[in-house]
Amino acid sequence: MSKLTPKLSDLVVTFVLFEVGSTTLFLLGGKAKQDAWLVMLIGAIFGFMLVLLYLWIHRLDRSRDLFELLFYYLETLPGRIIGGLYVCYFLYEASRNLRDLGELTVLTLLNRTPIAFVMLVAIVVISNTVRYGAEVLMQTCTALFPITVAGYALLLSLIAAAGMIHMENMLPILENGWKPVWDNAFPEVVSFPFGQTVxxxxxxxxxxxSSGFSKAIIWAYSIVSFVLILLNQISILVLGPELASNFTLPLLETVQLIRFPQILERMDALFALILYLGLGIKIAAFFIASVTGLHRITTIKYKLLIIPAAAVIYASSFLSPRYVEYVWAGLNLTVVWISPVFQIILPLMLLTVMLLRKEKRSQTSQSTGAERPNRI
Structure with a gap:
């Protein structure tokens, strides 16, 4: 892996692009209709609490990553077992994003190209990035960040300029009360995308x-959460709550409606481009995390694990033959039953053990100090 040390700004940019990632592909909280923005807001608030949890864990021991923390505080065998489960989780999440990338490519640009070939090319390219480690990925994100920001800003400006936004689609607020909002927010929206920051x-x-490490992450999370709420609600403001909730990729449908005759007529290509960047970054991040975990567990060299991990990611992306089934499994099984274990339960368990061991060391130190005789 690279020996470069990324700046805090590189981490913040990577954090933002990772959170955006594939999130804009889907309508989150769609079952709550026009109140989807409230679903996202509640999800972001719970996600903020998870970010504080992760920062707390890191602050207690800054010299170790997730896998090293598991090995050190949960003992070797339990730590390796849980670490292995995290590796499987990261590999699976990478495979889901790879499938999203393949489906998006076939749908928007290469409709005559087999999806298997598209995803094969993608995983080969991403594997080359992973080979250089997280340090290079972060610096790459810094270089790509202006393109992503400019792309989304342009799309939002064109949607507004085309007169496609209808604010009345947000009304009535809480037509069916808080229950559908809460039911959609937890654990689905908390797990995806906010809890993935684990x-x-x-x-x-x-x-x-630096002294501003935690503050920078918190500000980045707050800003990207606001942007995601806005982008999620745009589909409802343009298409209406009923229509938006019935589309598999509603924001793509929204972008395809942008028409400025003889000037701009294929903005879905721009949307696909910035989505490729987000999906590629997210796949690479999960990929790097999984290979790092395998390296920690097996002590096999990092680069030797890239090809086996890539093969698992590629094969896992075909778990469901149809994309609709794949989306359903992700939004109804993964984020409800699997993700909360890795994003909430296990981090809370790790934090508890770390605090208990810290308290035990403190008491032992005080006891030893009290028993030591004074020297004259």
């Missing part, structure tokens, strides 16, 4: 630290 417990360690 991955950064692997990346925090390698970044330059």
């Amino acid at each position: 991955l950064f417990l692997v990346l925090f360690k390698i970044t330059e630290h």
Whole structure:
């Protein structure tokens, strides 16, 4: 892996692009109709609490990443077992994003190209990035960040300029009360995308630290959460709550409606481009985390694990033959039953053990100090 030390700004940019990632592909909280923005807001608030949890864990021991923390505080065998489960989780999440990338490519640009070939090319390219480690990925994100920001800003400006936004689609607020809002927010929206920041417990360690480390992450999370709420609600404001909730990729449908005759007529290509960047970054981040975990568990050299991990990611992306089934499994099984274990339960368990061991060491130190005789 690279020996470069990323700046805090590189980590913040990577954090933002990772959070955006594939999130804009889907309508989150769609079952709550026009109240999807409230679903996202509640999800972001719970996600903020998870970010504080991860920062707390990191602050207690900045010298170790997630896997090293598991090995050290939960003992070797339990730590390796849980670490292995995290590796499987990261590999699976990478495979889901790879499938999203393949489906998006076939749908928007290469409709005559087999999806298997598209995803094969993608995983080969991403594997080359992973070969250089997280440090290079972070610096790449810094270079790509202006393109992503400019792309989304342009799309939002064109949607507004085309007169496609209808604010009345947000009304009535809470037509069916809070229950559908809460039911959609937890655990679905908390798990995806906000809880996926658990991955950064692997990346925090390698970044330059300063007094403003936690503050920078918190500000980045707050800003990107606001942007995601806005982008999620745009589909409802343009298409209406009923229509938006019935589309598999509603924001793509929204972008395809942008028409400025003889000037701009294919903005879906721009949307696909910035989505490729987000998906590629997210796949690479999960990929790097999984290979790092395998390296910690097996002590096999990092680069030797890239090809086997890539093969598992590629094969796992075909778990469901149809994309609709794949989306359903992700939004109804993964984020409800699997993700909360890795994003909430296990980090809370790790934090508890770390605090108990810290308290035990403190008491032992005080006891030893009290028993030591005074020297004259």
